Structure formats: structure tokens, C-alpha cells
Amino acid sequence: MPVKKLIEVDLGTSPYDNDMIHNRWHPDVPIVAWVKPGDDFIVETYDWTGGQINNDDNAADIRDVDLTQVHFLSGPIGVEGAEPGDLLVVDLLDVGAKPDSLWGFNAFFSKQNGGGFLTDHFPLAQKSIWDISGMFTHSRHIPGVNFAGLIHPGLIGCLPDQSSLDTWNKREGELIATDPDRVPALGTLPQADTAHMGRLKGAARDKAAAEGARTVPPREHGGNCDIKDLSRGSKIYFPVYVKGGGLSMGDLHFSQGDGEITFCGAIEMAGWLHIKVGLIKDGVSKYGIKNPIFRPSPITPNYKDYLIFEGISVDDAGKQHYLDVHVAYQQACLNAINYLKKFGYSGAQAYSILGTAPVQGHISGIVDIPNACATLYLPTEIFEFDIMPGADGPTRFIDGSIDIPLAQDK
Numbered sequence: 206m207p208v209k210k211l212i213e214v215d216l217g218t219s220p221y222d223n224d225m226i227h228n229r230w231h232p233d234v235p236i237v238a239w240v241k242p243g244d245d246f247i248v249e250t251y252d253w254t255g256g257q258i259n260n261d262d263n264a265a266d267i268r269d270v271d272l273t274q275v276h277f278l279s280g281p282i283g284v285e286g287a288e289p290g291d292l293l294v295v296d297l298l299d300v301g302a303k304p305d306s307l308w309g310f311n312a313f314f315s316k317q318n319g320g321g322f323l324t325d326h327f328p329l330a331q332k333s334i335w336d337i338s339g340m341f342t343h344s345r346h347i348p349g350v351n352f353a354g355l356i357h358p359g360l361i362g363c364l365p366d367q368s369s370l371d372t373w374n375k376r377e378g379e380l381i382a383t384d385p386d387r388v389p390a391l392g393t394l395p396q397a398d399t400a401h402m403g404r405l406k407g408a409a410r411d412k413a414a415a416e417g418a419r420t421v422p423p424r425e426h427g428g429n430c431d432i433k434d435l436s437r438g439s440k441i442y443f444p445v446y447v448k449g450g451g452l453s454m455g456d457l458h459f460s461q462g463d464g465e466i467t468f469c470g471a472i473e474m475a476g477w478l479h480i481k482v483g484l485i486k487d488g489v490s491k492y493g494i495k496n497p498i499f500r501p502s503p504i505t506p507n508y509k510d511y512l513i514f515e516g517i518s519v520d521d522a523g524k525q526h527y528l529d530v531h532v533a534y535q536q537a538c539l540n541a542i543n544y545l546k547k548f549g550y551s552g553a554q555a556y557s558i559l560g561t562a563p564v565q566g567h568i569s570g571i572v573d574i575p576n577a578c579a580t581l582y583l584p585t586e587i588f589e590f591d592i593m594p595g596a597d598g599p600t601r602f603i604d605g606s607i608d609i610p611l612a613q614d615k
């Protein structure tokens with residue numbers, strides 16, 4: 206029998222007009238469809254911005270994107286018999302791009318509007334467009350690379366209960382209060398005016414919109430974890446907080462490097478997921494689960510040769526930090542970017558490669574005081590030229606005249 210399409214999206218219409226979509230986490234967001242354990246079904250999704258980004262050579266849409274709207278999620282889906290304390294088992298059978306939208310985008314947000322991992326080095330809004338050809342992708346903005354994608358949902362998780370929601374908002378609010386004027390901000394608080402609460406209406410909608418947690422960070426329920434190995438063949442175990450579970454998903458990525466370092470750091474796209482659900486009763490207690498756990502996809506891009514860049518806990522100014530993995534990974538990324546610039550790439554092009562290609566990030570050392578060591582594994586086979594060091598020095602493959610479209614901050 207054909208697989209049932211549980212949720213459909215029309216990319217020509219606003220996600221605010223689709224009542225099977227929401228963009229906040231709240232226990233009162235109504236379940237839009239019910240399934241039984243053992244059922245499999247297809248869910249379509251918008252890209253995470255809900256269609257705010259265009260397939261063109263102008264990054265003004267990235268500069269001006271309204272980040273208070275994101276992420277647009279398909280759901281929530283209820284599973285009959287699911288109760289708080291259970292584990293919801295999600296088998297990701299397949300995932301892909303919508304046939305009428307075979308492209309994606311990667312971007313750096315302006316430091317004044319979201320920023321990113323290396324925002325002090327790349328403070329302006331920029332984007333690259335990636336065309337999807339079956340399993341592979343390439344970009345007119347970044348010549349010389351072509352690689353296989355590992356398509357995955359950047360965001361998937363269950364609805365929180367009220368206690369969890371209150372905890373999230375309290376602890377994140379306390380962090381933001383330590384430096385409320387920081388740019389970029391330390392976090393994202395509830396924002397009612399752009400909240401889409403699915404089928405919730407009237408006063409109940411307004412109350413939930415004012416409380417609803419933003420979808421930006423990952424939390425105990427899963428959410429925006431951006432794990433590239435959650436692809437076809439993965440099995441994910443989610444803690445259940447409310448009756449039915451309330452499974453929602455979106456933010457599909459065609460490909461992503463570990464860390465999603467450009468913030469809009471994968472190849473973002475609209476698409477679909479084919480999933481199957483099951484239940485483990487009282488699974489949270491049985492297995493001591495706090496955050497989701499998963500079995501990764503058996504399918505990975507078949508790259509065997511890597512050039513590995515190290516970074517340590519010493520920042521750009523030469524300041525020593527104590528076992529700071531964040532600083533160490535920044536330095537590993539910057540070392541890779543500076544290396545790729547020797548072959549003719551701009552810094553922005555190199556940064557985009559690290560955000561989109563299947564690079565691996567590792568914590569390689571976390572005990573040798575005072576320096577943590579982080580490493581970035583760059584697959585050499587994605588390049589159409591040799592990037593390995595040699596006695597003759599790097600051959601400039603890129604002439605330097607091609608760059609990612611740039612929109613200046615205002």
C-alpha cells in the first residue's frame with residue numbers, strides 16, 4: 206500500500222497559513238495528526254526560514270532575515286498510547302528534497318542579526334546557493350568542490366511539559382540577564398508577535414505564544430541538535446513529556462559539517478521525511494535517559510582521506526584559556542580557512558566549505574592543562590584539485606575573482 210502523507214506543505218504559501226506547522230515549543234500546541242505504534246508515514250517540511258531566502262546571487266535576504274520567526278516545524282504528531290516517561294522510538298526510513306525545490310542555501314548572518322561561530326571574522330551577511338543533483342551537490346559560488354550529501358533533519362523532538370518549559374525559559378532568561386545588550390545575544394526569549402502556534406486560537410493561543418520557547422537551541426527533548434549522522438537508517442529515542450509525545454520536525458539539511466559552524470551552517474532545504482514510530486513504555490526510567498539517544502545512519506559519504514587541522518585553547522589575541530573546547534574548535538576552523546585561502550578561495554568561500562561539506566569535528570584532548578585540543582577533519586576528495594602540502598607549494602585553483610554574494614550591513 207502507498208505510504209500515507211501525513212503533513213503536506215506548499216512552498217508557494219506562507220507557513221503561517223498552514224495549521225499543521227508551528228514555530229514554538231509549548232505543551233498546548235495542538236496535535237495535528239494521530240498515528241499508532243508501528244505506523245510509518247511521510248511528513249513534508251518547509252526550509253527552516255519558511256521561504257525567506259531566494260535562489261539568487263544577492264545576500265540581502267540573509268542580511269534582512271527575520272530570525273524571530275524560525276524554525277518552522279511540521280507537527281506535532283501524536284502517537285497513541287504515548288505517556289510521560291515513555292521513550293518514543295523514531296526510525297528515519299528515508300529523507301529527501303522536495304522535487305520542486307532541488308536547491309539549498311548556506312549563509313552567514315550579520316553580526317547584528319544572529320551572528321555565528323566565527324562572527325568576529327565574518328561579520329557581514331553572505332550566502333551561497335547549492336544545486337542538488339541526486340546524491341551530490343555543487344555551488345556556482347564556490348567552484349572546485351563537489352560532494353555527496355548526508356540528508357538529515359537538523360531539528361526533531363517532542364513537546365515539553367509545562368515544568369520543562371518553565372525551566373528552559375527561566376535558566377535561559379537568567380543567562381541573558383548577565384549581559385542583556387550583548388551582540389550577538391546570549392539567547393532567545395519567547396516572542397509572541399511572530400509565534401505560530403498551529404491550530405491554537407484565541408486567548409489560549411496568546412498565552413502560549415507569550416510563553417512558548419524559541420526553537421533555536423537544543424534541549425533535553427532533542428530539538429535543534431543539528432547532528433549530521435541522523436540520516437536515513439537512524440533510530441532515535443526521545444523522552445516523552447506529554448500525552449501522545451507531540452513529535453515535530455523540520456530544518457532539513459542536504460549536507461553539513463560537524464558543528465554547523467556558519468550558524469545557517471548547513472545546506473538548508475525544504476523536503477520530506479519517511480518515518481516509523483514505536484514506543485518503549487517507561488523507557489526513560491528503565492534506561493536512565495535525560496537527553497535523546499540515537500543509533501546513527503549506516504550510510505555515510507565514502508571519503509577516506511582527510512587533512513586534519515588542530516586548534517588549542519589560545520584565542521586570536523594570544524590569550525590562554527583553560528581547556529576551552531569552543532576556542533580550540535574555532536582555532537581549528539580558522540587554521541583550515543587560512544590554509545584553503547592559499548589555493549585562491551576567499552575566507553568566506555573556505556568558511557562555507559567547512560559548514561556544508563561532511564567535515565568531522567573531534568574533541569581530541571580534554572585533560573592536558575591548560576590546552577584542550579580540537580581537530581577538524583577536512584575530506585580531501587571533495588576537491589577537484591590536490592590540496593595536500595608539497596614542496597612546490599599550493600597551486601592556486603581559484604582565481605580569486607569569484608566570491609560568495611555579499612550584502613553590506615546597514
